[in-house]
Amino acid sequence: MNKNIFFGHNDLRFLYFRYKDSVYYSISIFITVIIVSVILVFKVVIPQMDNYFSIHNESLDLQSKINTINENITLMSNIDKPKLNQQLQTAIQALPSDKDFSGIVNAISDTAVSSGVSVEDFSFHFYNKQGKLQAKDSSLVPIEISIITNGSINNQKKFLVSILQKIPLAQVLSVDGDSGTLNINMQYYYKPFSKTEYKEDKPISQINNADAALINNLSTWKTRSFDIDNENRNPESSSSATPLF
């Protein structure tokens, strides 16, 4: 049996007219508004808020990156380029990027001449990056060199001190001998160029005063290079040179 009293008695329009003056009508409207508002808070306002804060953070991040880039531009525009080239040259001479045999031989010869010792014999030992002589600083690759020097104890001592004040930089590992002859084991190092990871928004570190002073100090340790061709052309200079090897 059809329970409808009349056709459309459950329609919304009928229900509206039936309950519009009732207290329940307004209460239901208010509750609906509150529920919809709560839903809107969770579905619209909070995501909008998240979005706003992420945009705000991004803009702050961008602003700080722009400031860093501008600081980098100021730093690079104020840098003394010839001085930087000189500092780079000194740093590379002190710690070469590859095996610098001529530099090593020049340093030893120069030190021997200035200390008054003669170098009788020398030998190089090479180790690859995985070699047992790997230095503590993993990026440094050692070249071991053994030399035999002749001279008085004072001159030998002078040699041991002076060799540390020459570039490329050397380290004396051990010394064995008597007052006349010393067998010196040394290590020279080279450091291959690593891939420079440059990010424009990272602050560029300037060469600080202590480092600049160290580079200046290293530049005074440069060795006199022996130009074989010139010495051959000029017999006077070759006759005055001290025989080393």
Added chain:
Amino acid sequence: MSSNINLLDFNTKVKQKKSFKGKRVLRFISIGMLFTVSASSIIFFLLIALSPIPQLRKQKDIASSNLASSQEDIVKLSLVNERITSIKSFIAKRKNFGDEVNFIQGKLTSDVSINAIILQKESVFVTLSSKSLLSLNEFINKISTGEGIERFKSIKIKTISKEEGKNVFVLTVSLET
């Protein structure tokens, strides 16, 4: 049967008053929430729409292109810094054997000579010879006091002998640094 002769019930008025108060509170809450939701939504929409990100991105691109012209110098600078860091730690760690020789030589008297010397990272072996045992004794006394104690962890006399032909005393000392 009701004893009250009034047709209107007083309790109904009180109930009506209560329901009116509740309705007013609900209306206030619903309108307030609707207003808050719409206002905050509009405010956030405007803040998002007016964000400075596009202008900042443009500024960053311009600044980056300006910096790109100095890229070569930046690489040089980073290379210098990288090398100097290694050089600094290397210089700080390496040992100066000249100092050791100087120290030992400073403790010798004129009639004592160094026959042999072995300098290693953590130890020094020195063989001395002298015609006088007193001079060798003086050397041992000198290195085992003052600066010698600070410099060396242990001082050991390895051998002491006399070379009959040359009539000299030979002393071998091991010093651990």
